[in-house]
Amino acid sequence: MVWSSFDGRFSDSPRALYERLRAERDDLHHVWLVRDELRHTFPTDVTLVTSRTPEAARALESADLVFASSHIEVEWEKKPGATYVQTWHGTPLKTVHWDVLWAPEGKLEQLDRDVQRWDLLLAPNPHATHFLSQAFRWEGELLESGYPRNDVLAAPRHDARRAEVREALGIDPGTTVVLYAPTWRDAEGYDTSLDVPVRLELEQFGEALGEDHVLLLRAHNMVAGRWHVDSHEWLRDVSLTPPDVADLYCAADVMVTDYSSTMFDWAVTGRPLLYLASDLEQYGSVTRGFYLDLWPEAPGPVLRSTEELLAALGDLPAVEQEYAARYAAFRERFTPHEDGHATERVLRHLGLIG
Structure with missing residues (x-):
């Protein structure tokens, strides 16, 4: 085999x-x-x-x-x-x-x-x-x-996997873990000479939330290893290791994505989902295209800037309450067999x- x-x-x-x-x-x-x-x-x-x-x-x-x-x-x-x-x-x-x-x-x-x-x-x-x-x-x-x-996201072993991964990443108990897992842009993926930017202002994140949050950066497989980020106590580039993103789903408390299919897997956890989609129109009409107009019914806020993202991360209970019905409908539609x-x-x- x-x-x-x-x-x-x-x-x-x-x-x-x-x-x-x-x-x-x-x-x-x-x-x-x-x-x-x-x-x-x-x-x-x-x-x-x-x-x-x-x-x-x-x-x-x-x-x-x-x-x-x-x-x-x-x-x-x-x-x-x-x-x-x-x-x-x-x-x-x-x-x-x-x-x-x-x-x-x-x-x-x-x-x-x-x-x-x-x-x-x-x-x-x-x-x-x-x-x-x-x-x-x-x-x-x-x-x-x-x-x-x-399967690990719905199984009894989820909690043990969560504890193992957080310990391996050196994350203290009580720390809020934010997983940033965007998709790739086709031109960047096919042309390895191009720089691949992190579409989130890292220094702003650190200044606002670095004391009690850790940010996990997970680049898409097509551009993994091409982000260049400075080292910080509150930051982990986990694009290559651990090899399985399911470990990061277990470890994280909230996920930030854009147009990545990780959103559908993450929904199995039931934890908050935020969208940082600064190039939404460009991606949908020029870069790649979408199969459905998700955004009017998205299970979390669709944000256009790091400032908007930080505001949402600062009040996750309010986000969860506002989007509870949409999130439930999203899970019913896209995770029926999970x-x-x-x-x-x-x-x-x-x-x-x-």
Whole structure:
């Protein structure tokens, strides 16, 4: 079995599925594709092969089962009888694949070669089922299972995971943890020569809230490692480690995002959700495009500046009260299967556990 998450991380739904299989069965051989700079984030007993290499292609071509959370960007030929499960990695608010407003010439055709290898596509909710099928022109098997990666958010082990992650990050008890997890801008992701700004004024945050808050910065996988931030007691750049964003969902008390699908996963926690969306119109009409006009019914305030964000963070009980009805409707629509048992549903569907 070969596992791939975001081209070389130990994370996401593939990790949740893998860990459950390792706990239940000892008769399977597992190989993970890895980015070399992230080898230290994998367990020491895992067989690793560098992604996007001839060795990765050979591992994939010998596999009976392949799991991935995104496209595998290496050319390989799936052997007869093998099964490729595409877990994907988020409920789509922004457009995906053939629906995007722009992509580099030939990029979608390249990625589509991977889509043609898929045998099963996972989706977390009816909205995702519809738009992922549309975006990928998918007519194969689809399982609306919920996301295995989110099981930890609903399971009894959430509290223990929360304590472990906060301790590992050196966060004192009683500190309010703010997770900032925005999406990427396509031009920045495809052109690595461009600077990637943090679209939140960090010094303003520190001056206003640094005494009793910690800010966790989680860049999108496409631009991770390209933020350049100064070191502060109240700041942690967690873009590369821990490898799994679910750890940060457990650790945080409030999330700030923009157009990232992290909003849908975060909603499982029921904790406050704020939007810092200074380029909303540009992103929706030029940069990428949206599948729905979420903003009039957003489950949290849509803010245009760091000043507005700091004001909202300063009175979270008022935010929660004002947006309670919207938040409940959002969860009902987008998290109907996030009950802590998605991993089990997927593995049973594949006949891998009894």
